[in-house]
Each structure stands twice: as structure tokens, then as C-alpha cells.
Amino acid sequence: MSDIRKMDRTLTLIPVVLFGFSFMGLTTAFTTYGIAAEVSHGIVPGAMIVALMVMMFTAYSYGKMSIAFPSSGSAYVYAQKSISPHVGFIVGWAILMDYLFLPMVNYLAFGIFFSAAFPAIPNYVWILGMLIIVTFINIKGLKFATSVNALLTIFAFLFIIIFICFSIKEVISGEGTGSLISIKPFFNSKEPHSFIIAGASLLSFCFLGFESITAFAEETVNPKKTIPRAVIIVTLVSGLIFTCVAYFSFLVWPEYNTFQNADSAAHEIITLVGGKTLYSVYLALYALAVLGSAMSSQASCARVLYTMGRDGQLPRRFFGTLHPKYKTPVNNVLIISLFSLLALFLSLDLVASFINFGAFLAYASVNIAVIVHYFIKNRERSLKGFIIYLIVPAIGGVLDIVLLLNLDIHSKILGVGWVILGFIYLFALTKGFKQQPPELKLEESV
Template sequence: MATNTTTVTSSAPRLRRTLTLWDLILYGVIVIQPVAPMSSFGALSDRGHGHVVTAILIAMVAMLFTGISYGRMARAYPSAGSAFTYVAQEFHPGVGYVTGWSMVMDYMLNPLICTVWCAQQAHEFAAALPVWGWKIVFAAVFTWLNLRGIKTSARVNTGMAAVMSAVIVVVFIAAIRYIFGHPHNDPIFFTRPFYDPQTFTYGNLFGCTSIAVLTYIGFDGISTLSEEAENPRRNILLATVLTCVVIGILSAAEVYVAQLVWPASQPFSNPDTAYVFAAARTWAPLFGIVGFTLLVANFGSGFGSQIGAARLLYGMGRSNALPKSFFGAVDAKSRVPRNNVLFVGAIALLGSFFISYGRGIELLNFGALIAFMGVNAAAFMRYFVREPEKKISNFLPPILGFLICLALWWSLSRDAWIVGGTWMLLGIAFGAWKTKGFRSGAINFELPPEEEA
């Protein structure tokens, strides 16, 4: 039986519970970013032959059920916010290891895809430097900033979210003026972004939805704030669900107007920056405004995710899961895992020359969906299987969340399956060897606390 290992004594110092429900929702929206679907709009439209709005709404349903599971598991383990911990505690450390290894894939791929996108957009602004040159620039800048130990403050992140929200309002106004200022004769013009009978197939829709999950990546971070939230048993779950709803509706609206302005029947010159060109069609200055906003958003995401990946590798090195002399080392001056920052930066740079933005999203979601399925399974085990009273409210959300995530995972491309499957098989083989068949204690995938100077 799973046990709660996070109990603390009454004399131990605790974090102040100051975060209200609205604070938690704002945190979730900032982490996910209100412009989340704009960068991937072209990849989504190409994969689904349109139907981006429908795909994002289906993904929202999957994330709602998964969010309920995350919120419930945060009650059981208030000091942890990791899918690895939930699955390892409820099933077996070996099963938790599989979930944790999928998380490593996510952490490593995020700075890579941000490098790819930033390079593509920067090339649109300054074509004199080729895309490969911009990839080198961004990978180097991400690495340099993290080696210096530079961080963005909560105030900066909140300010960026406010600016992004203002840009979204301008995009909506310009798009509405454009749409109603250009007459059309298509009787299903306003519903075609939801369903286009000429291009619709279930394969296209679910393939698109499997990529659309990226729109919600990061919502699970709310569960890490359990110790700082007022009434965490209620607010963590409610905030997670409401964040998914807010982001889902906002994202659906963003891609809906984009598909009306730039129908799926019209090819993109560059799918990676498709939303920027769609916005510019409504009002030319939006090319620079939206392009720069998304560049800043992806820059911040890439910069932050690189140190996250470096810290995860540091935790694995410190526990001897990876060679400690390299991965478990911390720079004495900056208190940053220098070797890991350089390692992740090198992977991001090299990978950016071989993996497209769209393919990178699929690979990232390959790992994310495994983690989501694990959390749903853990919630089902703890709150339905082990509970003496069998409630339908403890049965349906995790089961539906698991099945929808499984269907989306199954709908990923063949290439994503080959690369992701190879990664998982190599990781499982490594873990089995390192832990002597998962008998000597599993590898820890928890992010370690930041080192103090």
C-alpha cells in the first residue's frame, strides 16, 4: 500500500499559505503562456488539415480530467509535484522510473524546440544571417545566461503575461475587422475551422490533437504550490481545472480567428511562423508585434527550460544515477550545474539541425502523454481501487483522462514513435542495469532544491 512520506513535524518551519485561488490560476496562465498555441499553429494546421480549434478543445478535455488527477494527487503528496513520485508511490518504483524517464525526454526537448522556433522567427526579422546561424546564436545565449545564473523574476514574468494579453486583444480586434471587412460566399465559412467536410478524417484530427497537447504543457506546475496555497485540498484541484479551461477557451479563440483569416486550404510559406503571417494579413504592423512577442515568449521558455533540464540531470548525478563527477558537479561561484548546462545546450544545438519544430513537439508530447497517463493511473489506484467506498466521481475522471491520453499518444506520427520508443527502451534498459532489475531502489527524478550561494 502507498504511504504518504511527506509528513512533517509540527515544530518544523513551514511555508506561509498566502496564495489564493486566483493567484494559483494566474500562476498557471503565466507558466503556460496566453500565446501558447500561436507558435505551433502552423504545425497543427498542417497535421490536421485545419481543425485546429476542434483539436485544442479535445485536448482541453483530456487535460481537464488529467488536471483533476493532478489536483487529487497533490492532496496525497503535498510536498511533491512530480508524476514520477505519484506513480512510484502508488504502483512500484520501477513503474515510476518509466514515468520519470519520459519526463527527462520532455526536459531535454523543450530548449531544443525553442531554439528552432526562435531561429526561424529571428531569420524573418534579419534574413542576412541564415537560420543555422541563428540556431547557434540562441543556443549560445541560452547557455551563457544560465551559466551566469541569471533568472527572470516573478514580476518580470507577470509583466510579460500582461504584454502578451494586450497583444492578443489587438490581434482579436484586427482579425474581427478583417473578417467582416472581406465578404465571403462560403456557407460554412464560420464553422469550417471546427469541421471541414472536404479534409476531415479522424486520423488527421487525433494526430493534430496529439500535438495540441503542447498548448497545455505546464499546467501541472500548480500542484507544486500545495504548501503555499490557501485551502490546498480545494484550491489546487480547482485552480488546475480552471487554468485548463481558461487556456483552452483562449487558445481556441486565437486559432479560430487565424483559421478564418488564413484558411487551411492556403499553404504556409513557413509553418513554424504561420501565425505571425496570419496576423500580418489583418494588419501589417502585427508582423513585427506578434513576431517579437512570440520570440520573447519562446526565448523565455527556452532559457528557463534549459536550467530545468540541467537541474534534473544534476539531481540524477547527485544520486549516482548518472556519473556523479560530471553530472553531480556544481560551479563554486555561480552555484549552477555548469557541466549540465553545457550538455543540455549542446544537445539543443545539435538536435536543432536534425529535428523540425513540428517533429520536436510530437517527441515532447510522446513523453508528456506517458507522464499524464501515469498520473491518471495513480489517481485511479489511490482514490478508487484502494478506497473502501467506490465512488463514480473517483472512477470516471482518471479512467477518461487515461484513455483519451492513450488515444492521443497512439495517434502520434510513426517517426515520433520510433524515436520516442527508442528513447524509452534505452532508458528502461539503463534503469534495469543501474538498479539490478529495479530491486535496489529506483533512480530519483525529482528536481533538487536550488543550491544556495
């Protein structure tokens, strides 16, 4: 029967890491630099380091929970099995908001980008073309997608290396700060620390997606070792790359308030160090990065839907089945593609406002799940256990909640509305909370 088919375990550490890099998008450091420079008063590298430290707490918790429950359901399963089935369902519902809208953001950005470059071709042509390509890749399976991710990540790394080399040449020639070593990108005694914190809150969004790789646990070889390592590697390496890009951007353009347009600061910086040729390469790479992020986010969402369908929290016959040949959740891939057609009618700002609320709600729940599972239920209460199973995740949870509360009002209104819809569906599913929601059977996923 189709509902008992299992996914093929083909992914090793490197492919899983590549999916994480692709989901996050290594070029994000360029696109956010100008706005982050305004918010942090130019101290973008320092703010990025603070954001990285915050995200590492949550990445640690994801790694710990992926050892306990190596399932494709990610935060949904962690909350379900550690806290309660009802909380798990709401967390899964919140994740759906994040994952369902992330592919749409990429399609919208792709359409905006190419419509500006080729105004004679309508926006919807680019959106539909990219959607079809992404859907085809994800139906074919992760082996094919892994090859695409590898190419995209290699191109991104090469561009960043080229950018750094051009920046070094520019600084040595006397431009910018005129020195390759400076503490000003990380600390400025003339600026209050509050600007760094504000910048870190903004730049934390660059890390959204590091947790997506836990959704591939059921297709990963030895997931209890591979997934935790991958989560830490993706978060740490991406954060260091983002910091390097921000550092050298500061060195070549230290006056943050002199950009003609903060939104397009990357254009001014890259053009300064490498001319129009390097910027043309960046634009092409950005388009590829958007493709990779859409592909990874759609694949992750399809697997969360598959896990919830297999559990019976969504209609099992549709969401909980795999393709007999490709061993992929094809129905889920297709339904996400159909949902993403809303990109033809919605604005980028409206869609983006949905995403952040679900992400930080899921992050906070995973930190809480570590405390409940290890410290409370498993009684890991030695000095070491007190630190790594209570103090560390507690810090991560508090920081995630602070970031959630500091989201803009639109994100909070839309996010709360989505969660209320989840409660209504859960009320119907459990006949007025009189029954327990269906739970994951762990033997199916280990």
C-alpha cells in the same frame, strides 16, 4: 548540510499560473494554426475544443495527485508512491526526456528566428546568448523569474486582444466570413468527423507543459490547494484562448486551402488584419514567448532532477543539493544548460521528436496513479468515488495512450530507446531488481 536545505515557499496562485502560461506559450495557437487547418480541413476551433476536453481529464488527475503528494517531483512522485518505486523511476526517466529537450527546442527556435531576421549574425550567437540569460534567471530564483513571467504573459494577452479587435474590424468591414457569429469553425456537415479528431491529436501538443507547474509544489504556499487550482486554470484558460484565436483566424480567413504556406499561415493572417506593423509586434512577442518557455521548462526540469537526486535515484551530492543563498538547484540548472548546448549541433525536428513520447507516457501514468491511490488503496468506492476516482481518470488514461500510439514513428522509436536506457540504469541501481529503488520521504516535501 546542503542536502537537507529546503526550498523557500514564496509562490502563490498567480505566480504559479504565470509559470504555466509561460511554459505553454500563449502564442502557440498562431504558430500551429496553418498546419492544424490542413489536418482538420479548416475546423481548427472545433478540433481545439476536443483537444481541450481531452487535456482536462489529465489536468484533473494531476490536480488530485498534487493534493495527495505535494512534491516537486510531479508525475515521478505520483507513480512512485501510488503504483510502485520501479514504475515511478521509469516515469521520472520519461519526464526527463520531455523536460531536458524542451529548453533545447526553445533555443533552437530562437536561433532559427533571429538568424533569419539578422543573417549576418551566426545562429550559435543567438542560442548561446539566450541560454546564458535563461540560466542566470533560474539561478537567481523564482522571485526574479516570476517578474519576468508576469511581463511575458501580459504582453501575450495584450497582443491576443489586439489581434481579436483587428479581426472584428476586418470581418465587420466585409472580409472573410462577413459575420462574427458562425458555426462553421466548430462543425461542418460536409466534412467527416475524423478530420476533427485528427486535428485534435495534433493540437493536443499545444497543451504540453500544463503539468509543469506541479514541479513547483515545494516552493508554493499551501500547495495542496494552490497547485490543483493552478493546473485547472492554466489548462482551461489556455484552451479557451487558443480556441478564440483559432475562431477569429477562421472568420478572417475561412478558406484553409488558400494559404501560400501552411507553416507560415500566421504571417498571412496577422498581416491581413493588422499589416506589417502588427506582424512585427508578433515576431517580437514570439521571441519573448520562446524566452519564457525556455525559462520555465529549465526551471521545472531542474526541480524534477532535484527530487530524484534527493531520493538517491540520481547521485545525491550533485543533484539533490540547493544553493545556500538562492535556495535553487543550481547544479541541475547548470547541467541542463550544458546539455542544451547540443542545440548547436542537432536539428529542431530531431529534438522535437523526443518530447511527445515522454509527455504522454507521464500523462497516462498520472491517470493510472489516481485509480491506484484513491480507488484501490484508499477504497474511495462510493458512487462519487467510482466516478471521480475510476471513470474520469480511466477515460483520461485511455485518451493519453491513444494519442501516444498515434505519434509518428520517429517519436516512438526514440522514446522506446530512451525508456530502455532507463531500464538498464534501474537494473544497475537496484542490483538486478533485487533491491527497491530509493523512495521519497514525504515529510521532506510537505
